[in-house]
Amino acid sequence: MGPKIATVRTTGSELRRVGLPGGRSLGIRRVVARDAAGLKALFAGLDEADLYRRFFSGHSPPESFIDRMARVEETGGIGLIAVLEGLDGSRRIVGEASCNPLPSGNGELGITVAPDARGWLGPYLLDVLVDQAARRGVANIEADVVVTNRRMLSLLHHRGCAVMDESDRPSIVRVTISTTRRVADWAGKHDKARVVIEAPGGHWRAAQALRDARFEVLVCPGPLRGWSACPALRGKPCPLAATADAIVDVVPGEPGSSLLAAHRRLHPSVPLCAELLPPLGEPASNVAVIPATGDTAFVVELLERVATRPQGDARSASSSSSR
Numbered sequence: 001m002g003p004k005i006a007t008v009r010t011t012g013s014e015l016r017r018v019g020l021p022g023g024r025s026l027g028i029r030r031v032v033a034r035d036a037a038g039l040k041a042l043f044a045g046l047d048e049a050d051l052y053r054r055f056f057s058g059h060s061p062p063e064s065f066i067d068r069m070a071r072v073e074e075t076g077g078i079g080l081i082a083v084l085e086g087l088d089g090s091r092r093i094v095g096e097a098s099c100n101p102l103p104s105g106n107g108e109l110g111i112t113v114a115p116d117a118r119g120w121l122g123p124y125l126l127d128v129l130v131d132q133a134a135r136r137g138v139a140n141i142e143a144d145v146v147v148t149n150r151r152m153l154s155l156l157h158h159r160g161c162a163v164m165d166e167s168d169r170p171s172i173v174r175v176t177i178s179t180t181r182r183v184a185d186w187a188g189k190h191d192k193a194r195v196v197i198e199a200p201g202g203h204w205r206a207a208q209a210l211r212d213a214r215f216e217v218l219v220c221p222g223p224l225r226g227w228s229a230c231p232a233l234r235g236k237p238c239p240l241a242a243t244a245d246a247i248v249d250v251v252p253g254e255p256g257s258s259l260l261a262a263h264r265r266l267h268p269s270v271p272l273c274a275e276l277l278p279p280l281g282e283p284a285s286n287v288a289v290i291p292a293t294g295d296t297a298f299v300v301e302l303l304e305r306v307a308t309r310p311q312g313d314a315r316s317a318s319s320s321s322s323r
C-alpha cells in the first residue's frame with residue numbers, strides 16, 4: 001500500500017499536487033528542456049532489469065535521447081514529470097511518463113517511477129497522462145511491455161488493456177488502453193476486418209496468424225483478478241465487441257460459456273467463434289466451432305469466411321468446414 005496522500009492546490013504550471021507524510025509533497029507538471037539532467041539522474045537510479053523494462057536495453061539511454069525526451073512537448077507529444085519536494089526545499093524527479101504520437105492517431109507510452117517512489121505513483125502518473133492524452137484527442141495509448149513486467153502489466157490490466165501484437169520480439173507484447181473508457185478500443189481508421197479474441201492472459205495460438213493474414217486483432221485478457229470488469233459479463237454491451245467483425249471465445253470452462261452466452265445476447269449481429277464450447281450437448285446456434293487441435297491456417301480460413309459474411313452465417317461456415 002502506498003503512503004497516505006492528499007490532493008493540495010497546484011502551483012504555476014502544475015497539473016496535480018499531492019501532500020505526502022513528513023511534510024513532503026509531489027507535483028506533476030509537463031516536462032521542459034531543462035529537466036534533462038533530472039531525467040538522467042532518474043534513469044541512473046534504475047538497475048539493469050528496470051532499464052531493460054523501460055528501454056529494452058540494460059544501459060541508460062544516451063544524453064541525446066534524454067534531451068529529446070525532455071523536448072517531447074515540442075514535437076507534438078505529451079511529457080510529464082513527477083517532482084518530489086522535501087521539507088528542506090530539495091527537489092527530485094521521481095517519475096516520468098510520455099505519450100508520443102503514432103501515425104494511427106494513437107499515442108505510444110513510456111513510464112518510469114524511481115524505485116523508492118513506487119507503490120502508488122505509477123498508477124497516479126498514468127492516470128494524469130491518460131487524462132492529458134484524452135484532452136488532446138488521443139483515443140488510445142499503446143505500450144510495448146516485457147512479458148515478465150508484472151507491475152506494468154497489472155497497471156494496464158486495471159485499465160482494460162488488450163493485446164495488439166506479439167510478433168516483434170517473443171518477450172515483448174504490444175498492448176493498448178483507451179483514454180476514455182474502461183475497455184480497449186480499435187485504432188483510427190478501419191480498413192481490415194476486426195477480430196476480438198477473448199483469451200486468458202491475452203495470448204492465443206492463432207492470434208498472430210490472423211494478424212499476419214491482415215486481420216486487425218485485439219486479444220482481451222480479462223481483468224487480472226477475475227472477469228468482474230468485463231462489460232459483457234455484467235450484462236452491458238462491450239463497445240469493442242460491438243464494433244468487431246467477429247468474436248472468438250477461447251476462455252475455458254464456465255467463464256467462457258458465460259461470455260459466449262453474453263456475446264450472443266448482447267452482440268447478436270457479430271459472428272461468434274469458439275474453440276471450447278460450453279458442455280451443453282447440443283452445439284450453440286450461430287457459433288462457429290474451432291477444433292482445439294486445428295491448425296492456425298484453418299482458423300484463418302474460417303475467420304475469412306465468418307468475419308466477412310452477413311450476420312447469421314457463422315454456423316453454416318462452421319458446419320461446412322469442420323475437420
Ligand SMILES: CC(C)(COP(=O)(O)OP(=O)(O)OC[C@H]1O[C@@H](n2cnc3c(N)ncnc32)[C@H](O)[C@@H]1OP(=O)(O)O)[C@@H](O)C(=O)NCCC(=O)NCCS
Nearest residue numbers: 050053054111112113118119120121122144150151152154
Ligand atoms: C512499471 C512502473 C511504472 C509501475 O509503477 P509503480 O509505482 O511501481 O506501480 P505500483 O507499485 O502501483 O505497482 C503496479 C501494480 O503492480 C503490482 N506489483 C507490485 N510489485 C509487484 C511484483 N513484484 N509482482 C507483481 N506485481 C507487483 C502492484 O500491486 C500493483 O498492482 P495493483 O494495481 O493490482 O495493486 C514502475 O514499477 C517502473 O518504473 N518500473 C520500471 C520501468 C518500467 O517497467 N516501465 C514500463 C515500461 S512499458
